[in-house]
Amino acid sequence: MSDHSNKENLNSSNITKDNSMEELSLYRYEVKVSKTEHKVPVVNDVHLHSIYNPIKEAAALIEKNKSLIKVKNELLVLGLGFGYHIEEAILLLEKEWGQNYKIIVIEPNEKVYSDYTKYSLINNNNIHIYAAEEIVELYKKKEFVDYLLNKPGIISHPASFNLYESYFKNLLSYKAPRTVSSFSSYITSSRVKECVNNLNPDLDITSAIDEKLYTNNTSVKDDDHFLMAFQEMVKGSLQLEGRE
Amino acid sequence: MKKILLINLRRFGDIYSSAHLINSMVQSGNYDVSILVYKEFEKAALNIEGVSNIYTIDRKRIITLTKSEIFNNGYALEEFNKDLSTVTTQDWDEVINFSNERVSTHITSLLSSNRKIGLEFTSEMKNAYSSDWEMLLNDVITELDFSPMHFNDIYHQMVGVDTSKNSLKLKTSTNHNENAFKNINFLRQAEKGKNKKIVGIQLFTSEESKNIPEKTIIEVIENLHSKDIVTMLLIAPTEDEKERAAKINDHFEGRLVTVESDFHALTSVVINLDCLITPDTAIKHLSDLVETPCLEVSLGASPFLKQGSINEQSLILSKTIEDRDFSNKDTNTDLRSDDIVNSTLLLMGLKSFNSTHIGEGYTLYRPYKDSLGTSYFAVKGEVNSELEVQRIASRMYISKTLLESNDDSFSEMILELKGENFKRWISNEKEAVTRTTKDLLGAIRSLIQIGEGANQSKNFINSLGHLMAHCEDSTITSIPSLFLRARLESAPTMALEDSVKDVEKNLYKMKNELQKVYEVLKTIEDNSRKHEADTVIENMVSNRVHQETL
Numbered sequence: 009m010s011d012h013s014n015k016e017n018l019n020s021s022n023i024t025k026d027n028s029m030e031e032l033s034l035y036r037y038e039v040k041v042s043k044t045e046h047k048v049p050v051v052n053d054v055h056l057h058s059i060y061n062p063i064k065e066a067a068a069l070i071e072k073n074k075s076l077i078k079v080k081n082e083l084l085v086l087g088l089g090f091g092y093h094i095e096e097a098i099l100l101l102e103k104e105w106g107q108n109y110k111i112i113v114i115e116p117n118e119k120v121y122s123d124y125t126k127y128s129l130i131n132n133n134n135i136h137i138y139a140a141e142e143i144v145e146l147y148k149k150k151e152f153v154d155y156l157l158n159k160p161g162i163i164s165h166p167a168s169f170n171l172y173e174s175y176f177k178n179l180l181s182y183k184a185p186r187t188v189s190s191f192s193s194y195i196t197s198s199r200v201k202e203c204v205n206n207l208n209p210d211l212d213i214t215s216a217i218d219e220k221l222y223t224n225n226t227s228v229k230d231d232d233h234f235l236m237a238f239q240e241m242v243k244g245s246l247q248l249e250g251r252e
Numbered sequence: 253m254k255k256i257l258l259i260n261l262r263r264f265g266d267i268y269s270s271a272h273l274i275n276s277m278v279q280s281g282n283y284d285v286s287i288l289v290y291k292e293f294e295k296a297a298l299n300i301e302g303v304s305n306i307y308t309i310d311r312k313r314i315i316t317l318t319k320s321e322i323f324n325n326g327y328a329l330e331e332f333n334k335d336l337s338t339v340t341t342q343d344w345d346e347v348i349n350f351s352n353e354r355v356s357t358h359i360t361s362l363l364s365s366n367r368k369i370g371l372e373f374t375s376e377m378k379n380a381y382s383s384d385w386e387m388l389l390n391d392v393i394t395e396l397d398f399s400p401m402h403f404n405d406i407y408h409q410m411v412g413v414d415t416s417k418n419s420l421k422l423k424t425s426t427n428h429n430e431n432a433f434k435n436i437n438f439l440r441q442a443e444k445g446k447n448k449k450i451v452g453i454q455l456f457t458s459e460e461s462k463n464i465p466e467k468t469i470i471e472v473i474e475n476l477h478s479k480d481i482v483t484m485l486l487i488a489p490t491e492d493e494k495e496r497a498a499k500i501n502d503h504f505e506g507r508l509v510t511v512e513s514d515f516h517a518l519t520s521v522v523i524n525l526d527c528l529i530t531p532d533t534a535i536k537h538l539s540d541l542v543e544t545p546c547l548e549v550s551l552g553a554s555p556f557l558k559q560g561s562i563n564e565q566s567l568i569l570s571k572t573i574e575d576r577d578f579s580n581k582d583t584n585t586d587l588r589s590d591d592i593v594n595s596t597l598l599l600m601g602l603k604s605f606n607s608t609h610i611g612e613g614y615t616l617y618r619p620y621k622d623s624l625g626t627s628y629f630a631v632k633g634e635v636n637s638e639l640e641v642q643r644i645a646s647r648m649y650i651s652k653t654l655l656e657s658n659d660d661s662f663s664e665m666i667l668e669l670k671g672e673n674f675k676r677w678i679s680n681e682k683e684a685v686t687r688t689t690k691d692l693l694g695a696i697r698s699l700i701q702i703g704e705g706a707n708q709s710k711n712f713i714n715s716l717g718h719l720m721a722h723c724e725d726s727t728i729t730s731i732p733s734l735f736l737r738a739r740l741e742s743a744p745t746m747a748l749e750d751s752v753k754d755v756e757k758n759l760y761k762m763k764n765e766l767q768k769v770y771e772v773l774k775t776i777e778d779n780s781r782k783h784e785a786d787t788v789i790e791n792m793v794s795n796r797v798h799q800e801t802l
Contacts, residue, residue, distance in 0.1 A: 147322065147323070147324070148324075150327070153317075153323060153327055156322070156323075157313055157316060157317070182321075182322045183321045183322065184321065184322055184323055184324040184325075185324060186324075186325065190324060190326070191324065191325065191326030191329070192326075193324075193326075194324040194326035194327055194330070195326040195327075195329060195330050196330065197330060197333050197334075197337075199333055199337075200326070200329045200330055200333050203329070204326070204329065212325065213318070213325040213328070213329070225376075227375045227376065228361075228373065228374075228375050228376070228377055229375070230361075230362045233358040233359070233361045233362035233373070234332075234333070234336070234358075234362055236354075236358045237332075237336075237354075237355050237358035237359050237362070238314075238328075238329065238332050240353075240354040240355045240358060241261075241309075241311060241314070241315075241332075241355045242314070242315060242318050242319075242328075244353075244354070244355065
């Protein structure tokens with residue numbers, strides 16, 4: 009399920025591709041055992057779960073988000089740890105939604121994730137974990153984007169969030185590149201690629217279409233009608249919203 | 253069987269109103285119809301009977317991908333392409349651009365089809381038409397203050413299909429039908445020995461200028477209740493509508509029945525009503541499709557002459573049309589609840605036609621059918637006979653030019669309506685024909701001089717300018733003028749010599765059309781004289797009989 013398998017080389021020394029990844033450096037990592045005999049990852053001296061009772065702590069977190077889970081059957085969980093809160097979320101989701109639910113978990117730390125797979129008993133097709141993904145790469149994944157478009161409920165695992173605060177804040181406030189030249193990493197269809205090829209790569213999509221098709225008296229072709237239909241639809245909707 | 257794609261990128265009401273055309277095509281047995289709509293309005297499309305496939309564009313999703321900063325806009329293009337490829341990867345026998353706006357026109361232009369019906373763009377981004385009906389829809393009706401034709405009829409003419417009267421229009425479920433019948437019958441017979449009429453009231457539209465004021469709705473309900481009529485408030489399942497309905501219901505201490513349902517269930521409810529009172533909404537079109545009579549209260553931006561109710565059992569209450577500009581700026585309403593109640597009682601046969609009174613400043617129309625389709629006849633209230641006569645005369649002209657039919661029924665209707673200003677109207681119209689013809693001949697003359705090599709282009713442009721000014725006329729002559737403008741604007745770029753020939757051909761075409769305006773006016777005038785003479789003779793005979801009897 010996880011996309012982490014090709015990320016084995018992302019160890020503590022090379023997860024430094026952007027600022028937010030710096031905080032992922034593992035100066036110190038260990039796995040402790042709680043009073044209730046549950047394993048607890050400790051990253052840079054931060055305990056990711058309660059050292060007394062991780063299950064009780066996880067149940068309390070999910071209880072706090074009960075009203076959210078009642079209306080959202082899709083969750084985006086920020087921070088995996090060893091997944092005790094995920095287990096609790098599954099229990100509540102299955103109670104509310106049967107098998108009709110999905111959880112995507114973002115875990116910035118590869119080591120935590122690999123130990124989670126070692127120790128966790130969760131084996132559930134409704135869970136998808138992205139581990140140690142650079143934010144920019146995450147937003148290139150169509151399935152992740154599609155998931156966000158469905159407006160999932162967001163639950164943050166407090167210990168993980170605090171530990172990787174900068175990473176998660178950057179994830180939530182990410183600004184995608186806007187110029188036409190950036191599209192190549194995001195588009196797959198040959199038609200769209202062809203359409204985009206003829207646009208000014210330094211402009212955003214709206215300005216590029218305006219420049220190519222609304223300021224020149226050039227002959228309009230099928231691909232141009234595609235772009236113009238797109239442009240008119242977007243502009244029309246923004247006008248309806250009073251944004252223009 | 254022709255494989256058809258009908259593109260309708262407008263809202264719920266337009267999707268329902270396209271069901272008449274879809275029904276006519278499907279009933280003819282010659283068409284396999286698929287439709288393309290925005291995902292957010294698919295709910296209405298799903299209720300239309302006889303549609304083979306519904307394709308959607310998820311506009312909201314694409315807009316989110318475009319405007320949200322977290323997503324790269326490449327995704328938005330990908331999504332748009334994914335949605336469109338469901339129709340662009342197929343070959344169509346005919347594509348109908350029903351919604352006739354810019355997005356649908358670009359999509360029509362890029363599709364592969366043997367025939368495109370409705371507007372498409374040429375490679376020079378000019379409007380391309382395949383018939384005068386399309387031009388009438390796009391460039392003529394849109395410019396007229398008072399449309400002489402209903403959109404539904406123009407679409408039927410564009411496609412070349414007769415209006416079907418057989419019903420196969422909306423899907424309903426047996427379960428919803430049974431529940432609606434049971435519940436509404438319960439209300440009907442709630443008081444022993446009584447069988448009450450049930451009136452549905454659609455409370456709101458998405459456009460504020462079209463709404464019936466809340467105070468008026470309350471007065472209407474009170475008045476109908478006092479006449480032992482049961483009312484049901486119809487609302488969409490949204491928080492806003494629930495809140496506004498609750499406010500009205502508070503006035504009645506919560507005793508009103510409010511029906512909150514999706515479109516599918518709503519069809520069953522509307523079928524079981526005796527009548528519906530509604531502003532210009534999707535439900536108005538729905539009631540047409542299930543043939544439940546409705547009183548359409550046409551206010552603000554609601555264009556009833558183009559898209560009003562077409563059920564001949566319905567009525568339309570409008571501010572006198574001379575006081576309307578059919579825009580959302582037209583928010584001043586002195587709408588009286590008495591007018592709504594009187595119209596509703598007339599509609600349900602609870603009040604006689606003669607005793608029905610409509611107050612000053614409002615007109616009650618009834619839809620009727622003639623050889624062009626549906627139009628509206630002013631039956632009560634304040635009527636500007638000149639405007640009404642001109643609207644019917646315009647229909648007569650369109651019938652004569654586009655259908656090549658000499659239908660006398662238009663003239664008969666005009667004679668029924670003609671008031672004291674009839675002579676002034678016909679004289680104005682004739683003067684307009686003379687003036688326009690004079691300007692047309694001037695344009696033809698200067699064009700011929702260009703063709704003969706004289707340096708007359710400035711003169712020609714001036715005289716064409718004079719001629720085009722008649723597009724603004726409020727007489728029938730504006731119609732041939734608007735047609736000329738549309739033909740000239742859509743002409744492809746060509747060599748000067750060909751261009752001159754093309755313009756000349758269009759000017760002569762207009763000359764023929766002006767001749768037809770004149771013929772229409774002459775027929776009306778002759779019939780009027782004959783009618784007057786017949787009336788005089790009838791009066792003389794009746795006087796003589798009266799005297800002899802004495």
